[in-house]
Amino acid sequence: MDIAPAIEVEKVSGARLLVVYVAGADEPVEDTGGRLRWRVGSHCAPVDRAEWWLHRQERRGFDSMAVATDRTVVDATPGAVLVARRYLAGRGHDELASAPISDLLRRLGALRPDDRLTQAGALLFCAADRTHLSVSVIEVEGGDVLLSPSDLSGWSVLEQLAWAEDRLEAVNTEITLTSGFARPGVRRLPPDAVREAVVNGLAHRDWHSPEPVSITWVQADSALQILSPGGFTGGVTSDTVLTARHARHPALADLFRALDLVEKQGLGVDRMYREMVVLGHRPPLIVEEAGPRIRLRLVGGEPVVPVMALTTHIDPPIRRQDVRIALIIDHLLRRPIATAAGLAPTLQRTPAEAAEALETAAECRIVGEPLVVRFKEGWILSKEAIAVVERAGRADDLRARGILGYRKPDDPRPVVRAWFASHDRLTSGDYARLTGLTTNGARSQLERLVVDGMLVRGDERGRNAHFVVAPG
Structure with missing residues (x-):
């Protein structure tokens, strides 16, 4: 269910019953067959939109667009009816598109049972006095x-x-x-x-x-x-x-x-x-x-073909329709690492929900490999995902569109800032993994930032050698 019901426990004649309370819908809810049905006695019966809105208006409050007007079917312009039929036919609703005008408007919810157009119906189907x-x-x-x-x-x-x-x-x-x-x-x-x-x-x-x-x-x-x-x-x-x-x-x-x-x-x-x-x-x-x-x-403009190459090969295919996965990919194509806390504003969800979305992305596959993988305190695009993008486009063209700009960068500072937003130390190995540089190349770039005063070397040496942000 897409809503959270309230559940209470009752004891009736020695039996334990769960009583489920579900809030009434503010708008019609279609079943999996695209039909509107409601409860009548002990069974469900079909209902058209006009009757549904009349019932809601009487029981649950006021919606100015659901009220009756003095307009009727004869006030609907032929052009508006033709447009409605065209839209419906174009979406595969041929039977509804060919229905008589009164049936068409009533089944759309634009015509009330008393044969008067609703305010919404009059607005969409009758001539307007101004440009909208x-x-x-x-x-x-x-x-x-x-x-x-x-x-x-x-x-x-x-x-x-x-x-x-x-x-x-x-x-x-x-x-x-x-x-x-x-x-x-x-x-x-x-x-x-x-x-x-x-x-x-x-x-x-x-x-x-x-x-x-x-x-x-x-x-x-x-x-x-x-x-x-x-x-x-x-x-x-x-x-x-x-x-x-x-x-x-x-x-x-x-x-x-x-x-x-x-x-x-x-x-x-x-x-x-x-x-x-x-x-x-x-x-x-x-x-x-x-x-x-x-x-x-x-x-818009010209699509970024390498991004299309990545998003069109996600498995399972249903995840290609998941807006969370699309936004995670966009985030990681433009930034080297993602964390639940940092991704939450982008997904417009809580950090816990963002963490769940990242776990879901990790279950997706690209050419049989994971789409994203966990790395230290965050998540990064997998090597195979990056390879798909890099094979489909030139690095300079990608960088001009803001895609994978952190790969083999000329300026290491944006990558380093992104890392230290969620970490307190950075090794040359970490930086090499993010940027695609060799370990020696990564160390060289980080040492330049030490000279510039952005980083300082940590106290440890050898395999534990690392860099931290310079004081101030």
């Missing part, structure tokens, strides 16, 4: 405007979303790979990450603000920036976006999920992180700014 998605394309930051925002008033939000996706697809061009990958090409930004970013900006925005969700594509940087009105809610912060789950408007978020436009169970941010990192791109930037508003930035 503003798309612009610029050459460079502060440079020429290649595409100005268009006036989309009169279009439903679904039609505006489809228009925005078409514009972004046109500028998010494909890059051809020439290194023998099964995938002949990839987009400058992963399309799934782009969609999650745009839809999340819509689903979780403050709809009381008249400002549109502003989308800017920076051509020279292959970068996407989205500004969404409204700040974080429900305890979510920029430091917890991977682990905290909260929807400002649950009924609207569920309607997007019913259309299969966002990841199930609120995992869209995880997906964005994973899609970016496995191509060698930096993780998304998601911060709250004055306004308040949320700024999300994705920076």
Whole structure:
């Protein structure tokens, strides 16, 4: 189970019973067959989304997006219905995509049992009086405007979303790979990450603000920036976006999920992180700014083929979808060593959970060898994992992208600083293992730092010889 139940022990007629209390869901929860069911008497019965939200509204509180409007099926624009059918068919939901309009809207949760559209349904399917998605394309930051925002008033939000996706697809061009990958090409930004970013900006925005969700594509940087009105809610912060789950408007978020436009169970941010990192791109930037508003930035471009070579050969294959594994790899490709305490902020989890993630990474295999191995007080990439990356790319090219910059470095100080963040002494053998240098080469670099005053020799000699940080 993904939630922690409360369990109480009761004695009934001499029998010991465990009574399990599970909190009611804030949003519909589908079973493994993608169906919604709830308890009726002694068995489970099907329920559509509209009835589920009506029941929740009556029993558990108020969601402005779940309330009834005076709009009906006849107010849904043909364009919005066409877009909904296209989205559903594209995701394999052919039966739902071809359903009559009333059945389609009701099964999506947009139409109530009394044949009135919910506020979320009216927002997505009825003509809007303003532009809700503003798309612009610029050459460079502060440079020429290649595409100005268009006036989309009169279009439903679904039609505006489809228009925005078409514009972004046109500028998010494909890059051809020439290194023998099964995938002949990839987009400058992963399309799934782009969609999650745009839809999340819509689903979780403050709809009381008249400002549109502003989308800017920076051509020279292959970068996407989205500004969404409204700040974080429900305890979510920029430091917890991977682990905290909260929807400002649950009924609207569920309607997007019913259309299969966002990841199930609120995992869209995880997906964005994973899609970016496995191509060698930096993780998304998601911060709250004055306004308040949320700024999300994705920076892509040419994928780092050696990183793809590593991430696409992880066994078991299911771990290629694990955002924790992706972030651990990204961390260790850019830093020589990882510890649970140092990795916890990156994973947005506790040190204990980070330690568990590192143990899971150690169970993964690359060409039959471990992905990561324990080394002293931390974890490092295995020799085979490093070899896979180094065989697939030139050292200078990797270093320019911030990948394996600690291997045979010209400047030893970043590696030494990373080591002493979790250790109190460093041997030439330790440094050689981290950097790929010979023991003599490692000792030579460390002795240079003694001359520079960064390190001093320890008191011991021989096999126990080591270096420590110089006082001050």
